[in-house]
Amino acid sequence: MDNKDGKKRAHAIALFSGGLDSALAILLTLRQNIEVTALTFMTHFGCDLGDRSSCGSNPYPVAKQYGFNVKLMHLGQKFIDIVENPEFGRGKNMNVCTDCRILMLQEAKNLMELINADFIITGEVLGQRPMSQVRGKMNLIEKRSGLRGKLLRPLSAKLLPPTEAELKHLVDREQLEGISGRSRKRQMELAHEFGLEDYPSPASGCLLTDKGYSNRLRDLLAHTDHLTFNDLNLLRLGRHFRLDDETKVIVGRNEQENKQILSYKKPHHYYIEAKDIGSPITLVLGNTSLENLKKAAMITARYTSAKNQPKVTLLAYNKVNQKELIVPPAKDEDLHYIIIK
Numbered sequence: 001m002d003n004k005d006g007k008k009r010a011h012a013i014a015l016f017s018g019g020l021d022s023a024l025a026i027l028l029t030l031r032q033n034i035e036v037t038a039l040t041f042m043t044h045f046g047c048d049l050g051d052r053s054s055c056g057s058n059p060y061p062v063a064k065q066y067g068f069n070v071k072l073m074h075l076g077q078k079f080i081d082i083v084e085n086p087e088f089g090r091g092k093n094m095n096v097c098t099d100c101r102i103l104m105l106q107e108a109k110n111l112m113e114l115i116n117a118d119f120i121i122t123g124e125v126l127g128q129r130p131m132s133q134v135r136g137k138m139n140l141i142e143k144r145s146g147l148r149g150k151l152l153r154p155l156s157a158k159l160l161p162p163t164e165a166e167l168k169h170l171v172d173r174e175q176l177e178g179i180s181g182r183s184r185k186r187q188m189e190l191a192h193e194f195g196l197e198d199y200p201s202p203a204s205g206c207l208l209t210d211k212g213y214s215n216r217l218r219d220l221l222a223h224t225d226h227l228t229f230n231d232l233n234l235l236r237l238g239r240h241f242r243l244d245d246e247t248k249v250i251v252g253r254n255e256q257e258n259k260q261i262l263s264y265k266k267p268h269h270y271y272i273e274a275k276d277i278g279s280p281i282t283l284v285l286g287n288t289s290l291e292n293l294k295k296a297a298m299i300t301a302r303y304t305s306a307k308n309q310p311k312v313t314l315l316a317y318n319k320v321n322q323k324e325l326i327v328p329p330a331k332d333e334d335l336h337y338i339i340i341k
C-alpha cells in the first residue's frame, strides 16, 4: 500500500505478546501511518492463547480495535531445543530469555524478508528486565539475530542509537519514546492516550519463570535425554514424585487434571485409582515393577478420601493388565523426600 505522496508505505513486523508494552510499541508505530504485521509466538511452555497465566494473552482484541494483522507462530521443537541447551544460560528459574528473544527475532526476520517488510519493532524497554533488557544484552540479541540496525524499540528509541528506519526517515524518531526502567508510569499515560484499556498485568510470565514448574522440568532434564511433547504436557499437571532414576509418579489434583492425565496416558503406561471413593488418577511413568506400582498406590491412597484408613484398595491398569493393590496410605513425612516441588 502507498502513502498519499505515492511512496511505498513502510511496513514493520512487531513482536506482540498481547501485553501492554508490545501493544504500545505497535500503536506508536501505527500512529506514524506505518503498516504493522504483528507476530505472536506460542510455545509448549505456557505461552499460548488459552492460558491467561502465561506470557501469551489473546492478541486479537487489540488488533481488531486498532486495525493491524496478527500472525500466530508456534516455535515447537526449536524452542524445546533452546530450553534443553540454552547458549546464554538461564534466569532465576528455567527461563532462557536471551536465547528465546534471539529465536523469536530470527523468526521475525525470516517473515520480514519473506513479505518484504522494512524493519522489526518490539515492546522492549531499556533496563526493565534484568536478563534480556539491559543495554549490553539488547545489543547481543540484536547482533545474534542478524538484525543490526533493523530492530526498533519504539518505547526506548530516544535512548538508543538511531536505527535504519529512523535514518531513512521511514519513522520519525521524535514521535517515539525514551522510557527506561521498571516504572510503568509513562506506559500508563500512553495507554490512556491511545484508549487502550484491557491489557494483562506485567507480572504474568511463561511457565519457565515458575519455580514449581522449573523444578519439575529440571528433574525431567536430569532423567531424560530428550524432552517429548507428552512429557512437557504432563509437567503442567498434578503432583510429581520421583521414585528412582527411571520412574516418576504423577497424581492429579482435581477432576480436570485427572481427565487431562488420562488423555496423555500411552497404552503401556499404568494408571492407578481407588474405586468408589474420592480418588485422584495417578500415572506411573518408567519402571512399573510391582514394587513401584505399590509405592505409587500408597502415594495415591494418601490423596483419596480414605487417606486416614489403615489400608486402601486401589486398581492399577494398563491396556492389557489390571492389578488390585491393597496398601496403607503414604505418610506426608515420607512424601516430603520424593515430591518434586
Ligand code: SF4
Pocket (backbone or CB within 6 Å): 047, 055, 095, 096, 097, 098, 100, 101, 205, 206, 207, 208, 209
Ligand atoms: S519469560 Fe523469557 S523464556 Fe519465557 S517467553 Fe518470555 S522471554 Fe521467553
